Amino acid sequence: MTWDSIKAQNMNMDELECIFVDDASDDEGATMDMLVEIENEAPESVMVVQLDKNVRQGGARNVALQYVSGEYILFLDADDTIRKDTCDSLYEKAIEYDCDLIQFKHRHIKENESLKGVPENGIITGTEILYDLADEDTRKCLLTLSIGSAGCTNKFYKAELVKKCASSYAENLIYEEPKFVYPMFLYANKLLMLDEDFYEYRWRADSTMTSQLGRRLLDHPRVQLELLEDLLARTDEYKKYHDEIEYYFIKSFYIETLVFAYTNRGTIPPEFMAYMQSVCKTFFPESIKNKYIKADEVFTEALSSLNKEFDDIRKLELFEKQLTEKLI
Numbered sequence: 301m302t303w304d305s306i307k308a309q310n311m312n313m314d315e316l317e318c319i320f321v322d323d324a325s326d327d328e329g330a331t332m333d334m335l336v337e338i339e340n341e342a343p344e345s346v347m348v349v350q351l352d353k354n355v356r357q358g359g360a361r362n363v364a365l366q367y368v369s370g371e372y373i374l375f376l377d378a379d380d381t382i383r384k385d386t387c388d389s390l391y392e393k394a395i396e397y398d399c400d401l402i403q404f405k406h407r408h409i410k411e412n413e414s415l416k417g418v419p420e421n422g423i424i425t426g427t428e429i430l431y432d433l434a435d436e437d438t439r440k441c442l443l444t445l446s447i448g449s450a451g452c453t454n455k456f457y458k459a460e461l462v463k464k465c466a467s468s469y470a471e472n473l474i475y476e477e478p479k480f481v482y483p484m485f486l487y488a489n490k491l492l493m494l495d496e497d498f499y500e501y502r503w504r505a506d507s508t509m510t511s512q513l514g515r516r517l518l519d520h521p522r523v524q525l526e527l528l529e530d531l532l533a534r535t536d537e538y539k540k541y542h543d544e545i546e547y548y549f550i551k552s553f554y555i556e557t558l559v560f561a562y563t564n565r566g567t568i569p570p571e572f573m574a575y576m577q578s579v580c581k582t583f584f585p586e587s588i589k590n591k592y593i594k595a596d597e598v599f600t601e602a603l604s605s606l607n608k609e610f611d612d613i614r615k616l617e618l619f620e621k622q623l624t625e626k627l628i
Contacts (some may be wrong), residue, residue: 302377306376307332309387316370320346322348324355372458375455382498390498394456398548399458401461403493406501407499417552426493442485444548450481459483461488468480468528475519483530528553562624563628
């Protein structure tokens with residue numbers, strides 16, 4: 301299905317570079333056999349890489365990036381598809397607007413209506429919106445995610461931007477995408493938002509994001525910690541956009557983790573809650589003075605919990621519930 305959607309592209313196959321990664325599949329070689337067949341269909345356009353150790357989606361994408369030689373990059377997960385005009389339309393828009401980053405919509409296809417936690421399709425207001433990131437206020441809006449998102453498969457990247465940024469995905473974790481995507485916002489020149497669903501995202505009952513949301517909940521803050529480490533190493537950019545990064549990190553690392561726990565019936569161990577509180581207070585001891593945080597009453601209230609002790613799991617669950625009801 302995925303390969304069929306690639307072959308059906310309006311672009312000729314000789315204009316496409318397709319890198320498939322077999323992430324140490326455990327199906328007795330069935331996946332690799334299928335990939336070899338695909339490679340034989342278009343040997344000039346397809347490269348197959350087989351890994352000895354499973355590194356999850358993030359690690360597999362990191363490996364694929366090592367082999368990229370094309371001008372633009374699009375990520376496609378193994379059970380998803382793209383419209384037949386996805387590649388040529390996005391390429392033409394990138395050239396027309398001279399932009400190095402395009403964000404578009406997903407069309408979410410659910411295996412059945414009983415799936416829980418499946419988000420609505422991404423909504424972008426307006427047919428086409430071009431953001432010039434030379435404008436500092438616009439870049440700051442992007443860094444606080446007032447525009448854009450930190451997802452990876454809803455974007456079209458200029459390879460030069462990816463090379464300049466030199467970020468990577470978190471490996472062996474889910475929620476891996478922000479560590480790769482967010483640093484791009486520091487270097488991109490122009491962002492084009494398209495209100496079209498160029499990507500068809502399939503939700504299955506046994507997929508990573510539906511079957512592991514609860515038990516892999518703590519992967520979410522761990523990815524954000526890896527991202528913070530990356531951003532701290534970008535000294536000049538970190539200093540320049542400290543307030544925006546602080547707002548994003550506390551929201552993603554702390555508040556979103558609590559909301560995810562409640563909405564997905566997961567449980568944050570009290571000792572990990574204490575650890576998250578400690579991280580926020582250590583790296584951002586004066587976050588309450590942040591202009592973005594001060595402007596958000598619910599956000600400010602949430603931060604008041606940084607000094608509270610949650611030694612009783614029931615108190616923590618009640619706090620998660622109250623916070624979620626105020627934010628959603």
